[in-house]
Amino acid sequence: MVASRRGRPTAGPDLTEATLAAEKKARLESEALCVTLLAEAQELADTIRKEARSDAVAAQAELESEDARLEARGQAIDRLRTELDERSKEIDQQFDALRLRAEVNTSREKELSTLAVQAQERVESAAQQTRQVALEHLRHEHVEQSSVAAQKAARLAEEFARGNAELAARRLIDLACQRYGQPLPTERLVATVMLPTAGPLRERIVADSAALLQVITAATEVEFLTKDDGDTLVLQAPDPYKREVGRLAFERLLKERSPNEASVQKLATKVAADLERTVRGAGQKAAEVLKVQKVHPEILFLVGKLLYRTSYTQNQWAHAIESAFLCGMIAEDMGIDPIKARRSALIHDIGKVLWAETEAVGSHAVSGAAFARAHGEPEDITHPIAAHHNDEKPSTVLAHIVAASDALSGARPGARRATEEAFSTRVEDLERICYDFPGIDSHFVIQGGRELRIVVDHQRVGDLEAARLSSAVATRIEDELTYPGQIKVTVIRETRVSAVARY
Helix, strand or coil: CEECCCCCEECCHHHHHHHHHHHHHHHHHHHHHHHHHHHHHHHHHHHHHHHHHHHHHHHHHHHHHHHHHHHHHHHHHHHHHHHHHHHHHHHHHHHHHHHHHHHHHHHHHHHHHHHHHHHHHHHHHHHCCCHHHHHHHHHHHHHHHHHHHHHHHHHHHHHHHHHHHHHHHHHHHHHHHHHCCCCCCCCCCCCEEECCCCCHHHHHHHHHHHHHHHHHHHHHCCEEEECCCCCEEEEECCCHHHHHHHHHHHHHHHHCCCCCHHHHHHHHHHHHHHHHHHHHHHHHHHHHHHCCCCCCHHHHHHHHHHHHCEECCEEHHHHHHHHHHHHHHHHHHCCCCHHHHHHHHHCCCCHHHHHHHCCCCCCHHHHHHHHHHHCCCCHHHHHHHHHCCCCCCCCCHHHHHHHHHHHHHHHCCCCCCCCHHHHHHHHHHHHHHHHCCCCEEEEEEEHHHCEEEEEECCCCCCHHHHHHHHHHHHHHHHHHCCCCCCCEEEEEECCCCCCCCCC
16 A cells, blocks of 8 residues: 555555446446436326326316206206296286186175175065064974974884883893792791790799890890790890890800809800801802992991891892892893992892981981992992882982882792781771871772872862871871881872853
């Protein structure tokens, strides 16, 4: 290595040639790379130029197509505007024509109104009455004609109903009687008991003025009266239910080995409790037999007490069930709810128990209906109860059905019987009361002693006196007689006026 002028070493001849050769090679490679890059750039530029030219051609074509579409749309709008203008002109012409016709019609209406007024004035002048008077006359005429037609139709319907009502009612009653066949036997109520035969028990019962029987009497209100034979005791009580308590207490007394007053007192209390359970069970059984549900327990308790009541020997508990069955069948044939009918008929006689045990006023029908109403029964159930003896005027079909069922159950053969002696005594008592009032011409006892008809002298008894007479006789009957149910008093005052035409 040779040092340079500045003190640095310099390359020798071999190093310089190699460097030059390397620089030349690098320069050639660089030039070749430049040529390659220029060729690629030229090629890329040509490609971009072609794509740009192609996009420009497509954009130009799209613009030309859009211009053509807009031009066509503008032409269509111009045509539509032209058509609308023409149609608007036609509509305006039609409106003008209609306006003219409306004016003509208005003018004609005024002329017609004027002519109508003139015609009405001429008609009213010729008829000598106004239009309102004529219309009123026609209205009255049509109303009268309609009223006459309605009366004729109603009369025909009433005649048809009357002609067929009897047959229809008989058919319903016959069917109900034929369908009803459920036996409900009940024991006949006993009003007497027998003392035991001679022995210690008999002596104990009759000892000390029948002190043991007096204990039963104090507990049950049942008195024991000795008959002439000395062995039979007659039970006398305010009502049959208490009489049954006394009878059962006496029968249990006979089974006691060594009865005393304390044991008899307990025995009577237990008998009363046992009979109450029996009665409540009888009421519940009646409801179950009739498939009647949700009846107040106190109402069923009264129904059960009917088991120990009779009317002309007919057991009232069995009568209530029988009436309910008949009522349900008749109601079903007439298209009425049979369950509701059975419910009303089952409790229709509970007022008979209230008469004996409470201070109920009025007939047993009215008091029973009031009790049922107070214990939750609706009006459509209680009204038939109150009306089944016409204490209230029947206003529903069910009320008439309940009354008919009650009468049917009591009037069927074998249902009730009254002794000849009791009936004769009642007739004699009624006649005796009638003889005490002046102005009575004749009197008749009808319906088995349930109605008293009095015929008075019209010259001695006026209309007002006749009304007073019926109330006075009814009051005397209530005060002096004892009878089941009710007795209706009817006073008849007939006025006959006659004259003779002589020749």
